[in-house]
Amino acid sequence: MVQIFDVSVFFIVFRESLEAAVVISVLLAFIKQGVGRSAEDPTVYKQLVRHVWVGAAIGFAICLIIGGAFVGTWYTLGTNAWGASEDIWEGVLSIVATIIISVVGLAMLRLNKMKEKWRIKISKALADKDVRGKNWFRRFTRKYAMGFLPFITILREGIEAIVFVGGVALSSPARAFPLPVVCGLAAGGGIGYLLYKGGDYMKIQYFLIVATCFLYLVAAGLFSKGVWFLENFVWSNAVGGDVAETGDGPGSYDVRLNVWHVNCCNGQTSGGWMIFNAIFGWQNSATYGSVISYNAYWIGLMVSVVLMLFKEKHGHFPLLKSWTEKRRAAKLARRQKKRLEEAEKESAQSHDTDSETKEVRVSVV
Amino acid sequence: MRAFSRLVALAAVATATLAATVQYDFSVEWVQANPDGDYERTFIGINGQWPPPPIECNIYDRVIVNVTNNLGNESTAVHFHGLFMNGTNAMDGPVFVTQCPVPAGNSIIYNFTVDQPGTYWYHSHFGAQYPDGFRAPFIVYDPDEPYAGQYDVDTYLTVSDYYHTSIPWLMANQFLTLTNPTGSEPIPDAALFNDSQNINFQVEPNKTYKIRLINMGALVSQYVWFEDHDFQIIEVDGVYVEPAEASMIYITVAQRYTILLTTKNSTDRNYPMIASFDTDMLDHVPPGLVWNVTGWLTYNNSADFPQPALIDEYNFYDDFSLVPVENEAPYEPDYQVSVDVQMMNLGNGVNYAFFNNITYVAPNVPALYTVMSSGNLSTDATIYGTNTHTYVLGYQEVVEIVLNNFDTGKHPFHLHGHTFQVIERSDDNMVYDPSNPGTINEYPMRRDTVYVRPGGYMVLRFKTDNPGVWFFHCHIEWHLSQGLALVLVEAPLEIQSRQVIPDDHYAACKAGGYAYEGNAAGNTVNLFDLSGEKLQPDPLPAGFTARGIVALVFSCISAFAGMGFIAWYGLSEIKTTSPEVVDIVGEPLDNGDDDESK
Numbered sequence: 001m002v003q004i005f006d007v008s009v010f011f012i013v014f015r016e017s018l019e020a021a022v023v024i025s026v027l028l029a030f031i032k033q034g035v036g037r038s039a040e041d042p043t044v045y046k047q048l049v050r051h052v053w054v055g056a057a058i059g060f061a062i063c064l065i066i067g068g069a070f071v072g073t074w075y076t077l078g079t080n081a082w083g084a085s086e087d088i089w090e091g092v093l094s095i096v097a098t099i100i101i102s103v104v105g106l107a108m109l110r111l112n113k114m115k116e117k118w119r120i121k122i123s124k125a126l127a128d129k130d131v132r133g134k135n136w137f138r139r140f141t142r143k144y145a146m147g148f149l150p151f152i153t154i155l156r157e158g159i160e161a162i163v164f165v166g167g168v169a170l171s172s173p174a175r176a177f178p179l180p181v182v183c184g185l186a187a188g189g190g191i192g193y194l195l196y197k198g199g200d201y202m203k204i205q206y207f208l209i210v211a212t213c214f215l216y217l218v219a220a221g222l223f224s225k226g227v228w229f230l231e232n233f234v235w236s237n238a239v240g241g242d243v244a245e246t247g248d249g250p251g252s253y254d255v256r257l258n259v260w261h262v263n264c265c266n267g268q269t270s271g272g273w274m275i276f277n278a279i280f281g282w283q284n285s286a287t288y289g290s291v292i293s294y295n296a297y298w299i300g301l302m303v304s305v306v307l308m309l310f311k312e313k314h315g316h317f318p319l320l321k322s323w324t325e326k327r328r329a330a331k332l333a334r335r336q337k338k339r340l341e342e343a344e345k346e347s348a349q350s351h352d353t354d355s356e357t358k359e360v361r362v363s364v365v
Numbered sequence: 366m367r368a369f370s371r372l373v374a375l376a377a378v379a380t381a382t383l384a385a386t387v388q389y390d391f392s393v394e395w396v397q398a399n400p401d402g403d404y405e406r407t408f409i410g411i412n413g414q415w416p417p418p419p420i421e422c423n424i425y426d427r428v429i430v431n432v433t434n435n436l437g438n439e440s441t442a443v444h445f446h447g448l449f450m451n452g453t454n455a456m457d458g459p460v461f462v463t464q465c466p467v468p469a470g471n472s473i474i475y476n477f478t479v480d481q482p483g484t485y486w487y488h489s490h491f492g493a494q495y496p497d498g499f500r501a502p503f504i505v506y507d508p509d510e511p512y513a514g515q516y517d518v519d520t521y522l523t524v525s526d527y528y529h530t531s532i533p534w535l536m537a538n539q540f541l542t543l544t545n546p547t548g549s550e551p552i553p554d555a556a557l558f559n560d561s562q563n564i565n566f567q568v569e570p571n572k573t574y575k576i577r578l579i580n581m582g583a584l585v586s587q588y589v590w591f592e593d594h595d596f597q598i599i600e601v602d603g604v605y606v607e608p609a610e611a612s613m614i615y616i617t618v619a620q621r622y623t624i625l626l627t628t629k630n631s632t633d634r635n636y637p638m639i640a641s642f643d644t645d646m647l648d649h650v651p652p653g654l655v656w657n658v659t660g661w662l663t664y665n666n667s668a669d670f671p672q673p674a675l676i677d678e679y680n681f682y683d684d685f686s687l688v689p690v691e692n693e694a695p696y697e698p699d700y701q702v703s704v705d706v707q708m709m710n711l712g713n714g715v716n717y718a719f720f721n722n723i724t725y726v727a728p729n730v731p732a733l734y735t736v737m738s739s740g741n742l743s744t745d746a747t748i749y750g751t752n753t754h755t756y757v758l759g760y761q762e763v764v765e766i767v768l769n770n771f772d773t774g775k776h777p778f779h780l781h782g783h784t785f786q787v788i789e790r791s792d793d794n795m796v797y798d799p800s801n802p803g804t805i806n807e808y809p810m811r812r813d814t815v816y817v818r819p820g821g822y823m824v825l826r827f828k829t830d831n832p833g834v835w836f837f838h839c840h841i842e843w844h845l846s847q848g849l850a851l852v853l854v855e856a857p858l859e860i861q862s863r864q865v866i867p868d869d870h871y872a873a874c875k876a877g878g879y880a881y882e883g884n885a886a887g888n889t890v891n892l893f894d895l896s897g898e899k900l901q902p903d904p905l906p907a908g909f910t911a912r913g914i915v916a917l918v919f920s921c922i923s924a925f926a927g928m929g930f931i932a933w934y935g936l937s938e939i940k941t942t943s944p945e946v947v948d949i950v951g952e953p954l955d956n957g958d959d960d961e962s963k
Binding site: 106109205208209212213216217220238239240250251252254255256259260261262280286291294295298299301302305306308309312 | 545547916923932933
């Protein structure tokens with residue numbers, strides 16, 4: 001089962017497609033509420049909706065192509081060059097994957113926040129079009145704003161997903177990719193649809209909480225496994241070729257680092273225990289490193305949750321109040337300065353245009 | 366009748382007065398040498414020379430070997446392999462069995478008579494020292510031997526494996542460590558004939574040579590043959606046998622075979638002689654290892670020295686079928702010692718060797734000294750230690766040793782102080798079943814070192830006619846260090862009443878700071894109190910220990926707590942506050958820009 005469904009790929013794709021689905025659902029909600037004169041004119045409404053879907057579809061298609069090309073190239077070239085079955089690569093890749101998942105995971109629990117963020121961004125993008133319309137690219141995007149936004153969003157989310165999946169799942173066989181990708185897309189799309197339909201926030205949130213718990217179980221296990229692989233690499237080098245002969249028995253592990261060992265239930269090779277290994281990072285031969293790293297990961301996560309809740313409540317991380325406020329003030333000042341400069345430029349240009357028009361008029365008369 | 370017994374007494378006195386005393390003074394020291402022409406290294410030599418000189422004497426001679434340890438950085442001890450030491454058990458040599466190690470700067474005297482003719486050898490019996498060079502032949506001549514007059518030249522030829530690196534270093538760094546969990550023995554670097562290679566064994570045509578072959582190696586058994594020359598095996602390990610026609614022998618470490626080889630008529634060519642490793646005994650064969658050594662039966666110094674021909678298989682003579690000249694029917698056993706051989710890892714990750722789950726750990730007091738200081742309690746095996754695997758045997762009994770080899774390798778086992786009848790030796794992978802015995806010869810072969818096949822068993826019988834403490838062990842030095850040994854205390858009360866330990870032997874103990882009285886722990890007051898004795902490492906834990914359970918439980922708690930925090934995060938209220946908007950879009954929103962409000 002593990003070899004055709006890479007759990008971390010599923011979660012990455014789920015998360016990214018969820019965000020993309022949120023964008024689309026927000027856009028569609030805007031259109032429904034009457035942005036761009038759609039409330040008045042049903043044909044305009046239909047046109048805008050079509051823009052959204054076309055933009056999304058093109059973005060998605062490009063992502064599929066890029067993603068497919070990436071995975072294909074990696075598996076024909078990369079694995080051979082790297083010998084990705086070596087313990088040291090397994091270890092490093094597992095830890096990299098954990099970092100990616102950890103950073104990305106908690107955001108899934110802020111769907112409303114995600115929706116708010118996109119609502120603000122989209123509003124701003126739609127508003128901005130009135131201020132600047134000079135160059136052809138901007139005119140194009142203005143005209144097809146409803147299509148361009150989902151396109152660019154999906155392209156960005158998709159490429160993010162490809163990069164994260166690449167980091168997370170490089171040590172899995174190629175056949176472990178298609179199924180979780182499809183499932184992730186389906187799950188993300190499904191949640192987005194529920195959002196659009198105004199589904200029960202609480203029910204969705206419960207589902208997302210469970211999904212996130214699962215995700216972090218996998219991530220903790222991956223982190224522990226990463227450390228375990230690195231220690232195993234050192235041990236294999238110390239013993240030399242004979243390690244393979246010892247199988248699961250004495251000699252297959254370093255007694256000095258060992259916390260528990262059972263001569264069965266190998267998470268790398270034996271059936272059901274492989275699933276335990278995939279989800280919880282179970283090893284039949286645990287080291288101090290693998291156990292401590294597992295616990296350290298959870299402790300780190302709990303600390304992060306506390307910090308993030310604090311920030312949400314107070315607007316800054318603990319002890320960083322003045323630093324955060326200074327930073328915000330500076331950012332605000334920079335933005336306002338830029339705005340002023342642009343306004344000056346605009347007025348200078350329009351002044352020129354005005355004088356041109358004046359001259360023309362004069363000459364005609 | 367009276368005349369006859371007087372004649373016998375006269376003959377005995379005459380023989381005794383004819384017996385000489387041979388004295389050797391050995392200064393054991395480090396010597397440089399390069400036996401295979403590839404690598405010069407430091408060896409343990411005697412009196413500045415390496416290879417060490419052979420000891421030669423006649424039967425009934427008294428041999429006195431005065432050994433001074435001038436190594437500077439190692440202790441030593443000498444064992445005269447195959448000699449019975451009847452009445453002089455203290456001269457046998459293995460450390461912590463019959464003596465203490467002799468520290469650097471000290472000396473010890475081995476003083477014994479030799480009542481047995483044949484081919485023997487002497488070697489260090491301290492740790493795994495002898496492969497560093499401390500070994501040489503010990504030849505006992507007997508003008509009245511069964512084959513007297515049937516040969517023209519009496520000479521010896523040794524074979525050996527050879528390590529470029531010092532054995533104690535290999536032992537500590539590569540062999541007895543947890544990074545060698547399979548117990549893989551270090552591979553020798555070369556094979557040697559007479560501690561050299563490409564030797565010329567000068568022969569004349571139409572002569573019969575009595576060649577005493579000795580394997581002085583540490584690990585590997587060797588096949589030895591002389592191209593186009595058959596020979597007769599006449600003696601093994603000091604036991605004369607009916608002549609056995611053979612073209613190749615298989616000689617394990619510590620074994621000796623004496624052969625009669627008759628040379629050809631003409632001197633037109635030279636013939637290669639070859640000794641070849643039994644590579645089955647190597648854990649792996651490294652590329653570039655030359656596992657043969659060649660010499661030549663040199664008839665003609667100006668003729669070619671051809672390279673040996675390749676052979677398809679080894680057709681060696683199975684020593685099981687040899688018939689001793691002094692043949693005896695199988696003894697009837699009075700007592701059986703049954704041991705199973707296996708190799709396992711203990712709690713420190715190191716691979717050890719076991720007889721019946723006991724790996725030999727040396728006691729604090731040599732077992733012989735425990736005998737001498739324990740009075741009537743010397744017949745109780747407990748006082749000799751928990752980890753020395755000691756059996757106490759009676760006097761003038763027949764003891765049967767049944768040995769089941771559960772390891773996948775061949776092992777040559779040696780019993781000190783005796784030769785034994787080899788009653789049975791099975792093929793590979795058979796367990797001893799008394800109701801279903803294998804082949805038993807009418808007159809079983811006798812020797813003092815014999816190999817058992819992988820997975821197979823062997824049955825040995827000997828008479829306890831030699832009071833003493835005798836070591837029984839695998840003669841592969843690596844396995845001896847892994848503890849594949851046991852101790853037989855034979856007739857301890859007779860040892861006490863008939864034998865004396867010389868003062869210089871006790872002096873060696875004092876010089877090294879070792880105890881020389883009391884039980885295995887050195888306790889002289891209560892011989893059953895073994896606290897302080899050395900024990901084997903604890904076994905590997907089978908499954909979860911307390912530490913493992915704590916770790917697993919704690920990890921589960923962390924995971925559940927973590928998931929709780931995630932749920933808490935998910936369920937918290939969130940509002941997009943003004944500062945957050947700045948983070949998102951770079952400036953606070955004016956209310957007018959909010960389209961939704963329209």
